[in-house]
Amino acid sequence: MILCEGKTEKDYFAGMRSRRGPQIDVDEPKGDHLAVVHEAVSRVSDEYDAVWCVLDTELDETLTAEMMREAKRGPVDLGLSTPCFEFWLILHHVDCARPFQKADDAKKRLKELVPSWSESNTKFSDFADGTDVACRRARKLDPDAGDPLKNPSTSVWRLVESLQRRSEPDK
Template sequence: MREDHPHQRRVAKNRYKHERRSARRAERATALIVCEGECTEPYYLRALLALLDISTASAVIVPGQTKADPVAVVTRAKERFTQALEFDKVFVVIDGDQANLDSALHLCNTPIQRANQREGRPEIRIQPIISSPCIEFWLLLHFAYTDQPFGNCADVIRALQVHLPDYRKADPKIFQKVGGEAGLGRAMEHVEQLISARAVGNAAWPSTSLPILVEALRAMRTPSGSNLPPSANL
């Protein structure tokens, strides 16, 4: 068959289109982030996206719903993913002080996309981002290091209010109020310190895996994005 045959040209054209789509996907990684919290986590993360110069089209943040538990959050993430199948990474941001956390983690470990050999798209597993006992522990680390074994979220909030007396949930300026980029840098350093302390003391409380999400977003940022300090090796 001649190379300029119409069928040959169509094959070449389709191959070119596929390669271009694949290249664009590689250049434009996307993430789905489903939160347990209705306001605090979304407000914080949207400000972080702005700092990193990442569009909300590339990183979609889904706020929590009233009385949502970890299992419901993971289920919602699965449903949102299957509606589009356009995300490269899926995260759920949840608190660790809940009874059904193990069930939620089990759901996270189940693939939500089988490998598609034709398009070369890998399986997707949901990455849980957990703060124990709650997201306020991550916010507290923006101000100071602590490995205090908090009994519950109320204890963490009281400790946070020592540094941020006007703290309240659903504050649209929460990222700025915990120090913005500088506060984030301190929090990342404090998590590294906490990991070292846990390794020595074999303690698992309190903890946060927010640096995993921060690193994933940093990898997506445009070349003009802000330079953040290196994160903890979690």
Template sequence: MVKRVGQKKRGNPSRKTKKIILMGTEGSNQTERKYFSMFNKLQNEYRILFSKGNNTDPVGVVNDLLKGAKKEELDLKHGDALACFIDVDFKSGREKELREAIKLAKKKNVDLYLSNPCFEIWYLLHFRYSTKSYCSNDEVIKELSAYIQDYSKSKDVFGLIIGNLETAMKNTKKLEDYHFENGTLDAIKKIPSTEVYKIVDKIIQNSSD
């Protein structure tokens, strides 16, 4: 019999056990962690946790997440999930690393969400729709700073953007349609793009304020 994750950690056994989404991010990056941790205050279906590890290469991030899943005794067959966030970025040799990570994630039932070139595309889509082909992460952050003053990757922006979530979902899906209509189906080649909306949609579909 598979042990249900958290039975010994979640306290009162009479209370309905929450499903866990264990998330993995690159290195010491706080951007995704600060954003997604806030959903714990808004919803009751999932409990969002984060794996430990300082890997910055995509395969390493996936492996750190798998180690965390084992430690937390996740039960993927009964609603727990693994979510990994990777920036496509502009680093040399990045495409090969990404394809290896995608292959590993698929094999290990990890949901891998790419942002191209970086996670801040998701934030930017809360304010505007654009198909601009960015040349650097800094270029994205510079544009985002026009909407979020003094933006930095460690800044907690959840409260500043949550009111625009519906706009972000519409803009992101519109961007997906744009790439599809132009024949760009490979997530690594879609710029700009982000798959973050998929996990956000999963969370909010099972939430209550």
């Protein structure tokens, strides 16, 4: 189960589903970041191997700490991106270690790289070929996913690699 804070994230992961891959339920519950994490905690059950939330840190230390505290109650795994999920999408196309002042700067950079991209029209096919390299780039920036506010960084690679492992024939 993957709960996303926005349409961009939901469209990306919904597009990742395949007949041969793991079963992925993707949802975009209403509410703010903490409401999404709270909803994820309420959905933890034996029905799912794991429950994840994919969220932006918004460069907000207090918000990030609250999301992490709430997730531990689940337990829920967090795929956090600083400043925003669009940074994860950037890594599919280029290496990028330059900090962003705000999320809109990352979105502008993504639009330069993928002119057809918009928040309301995210297609996994625009990013599929770069998934493995995005994981490598993200891991290099924050190898243990230990600093969710490192700008830029994303721990979404942990979720994607988990999904890829479940897609392997022996799994």
